[in-house]
Amino acid sequence: MARPRSFDEPHVIRQAREAFHDHGYAATSVEHLTAATGLSRSSLYGAFGDKHGVFLRSFTQYCEDNAEAVEGALAGDERGARGRLERHLRSTIPVPGAPQRGCLLAKATAELAGEDADVVRTATDFYERYERALSACVRSAQTAGDVRADLDPAGAGALLLSVLRGIEALGRAGHPPATLQSLVDTAMAVLATPGH
Template identity: 80%
Template sequence: MARPRTFDEPQVTRQAREVFHDQGYAATSVEHLTAATGLSRSSLYGAFGDKHGLFLRAFAQYCDDHAAAIEHELAGDPSGARARLEAHLRGKVSDPDAPRRGCLLAKATAELAGEDADVARTATDFYAAYERALTACVRDAQTAGDVRADLDPAGAGALLLSVLRGLETLGRARHPVASLHASVDSAMALLAAPGR
């Protein structure tokens, strides 16, 4: 009979995810993971199979956490939906002098998605959830009369997702902040209902 585990798997997954986030998948060794989690190699392998299995669990946890946070941030009363959308977009414009750790999702997809179907699937599921949250927020803003009624909410959600990913990528490249805010201005102007 297998012995019960004496550690908190979600917590261990979070500890491992920090290592993968900082170092990337290929540069992370099992020794890095055992040092960060305090578990032996055999315990890690027994719980997660191997480094790849632990990474997939950590990556899925990261995506699930972020999807839940985005959904929470964008949900609410329809009267505040347009303001929530704009705040969300502006939140992706980062301070050019701030330390840049980068996004685990962007790092993982750049490093692995082309050759790892599991990583690609998790990333695709995350982006689908993100787009649904944006679409719902656009629909709420339309209900409040703050976004053009003739816009297809799903199409607007897809456009906003593209803008958001562009803002993050350009921000990491230290693109001028004024230009990024101008992009947000333009996206919000495209959504605006007449007279708003």
């Protein structure tokens, strides 16, 4: 009979994901993971199998947390839907002078997508949820009359997701916040009904 685990598994996974976020997958050593989690190698691998197993649990948790946050930020009444879309887009623009850690999702897919089907599947699931949340918010804004009725909500959601990922990449590359704000202005202008 297996002994019950004597640690808080979600907390340990969250601590492990911080190590992966800081160092990337390949450069994260067992020593990084044991230091971050407070577990021995045998406890860590006994619970999760190996480094890859620890990473997949961490990456899945990261994507789940972020998907829930996006869905929460975009959900709500129809009259406020357009404002929620704009606030969400603007919230991704980096604050000048703030440390730029980058997104674990972007880092992991850049490093592993060509060789790790589990990472690809988890990332794809996340992006599909993100796109659905954006599309649903567009649809709500259309119902309220605040977004053009002739737009396909699914296509608009895909466009907004592309804008969001572009803002992230350009922000990491050091583009000025004013340039990124103008991207949001342009995206919102594409959605706008006449007179908005």
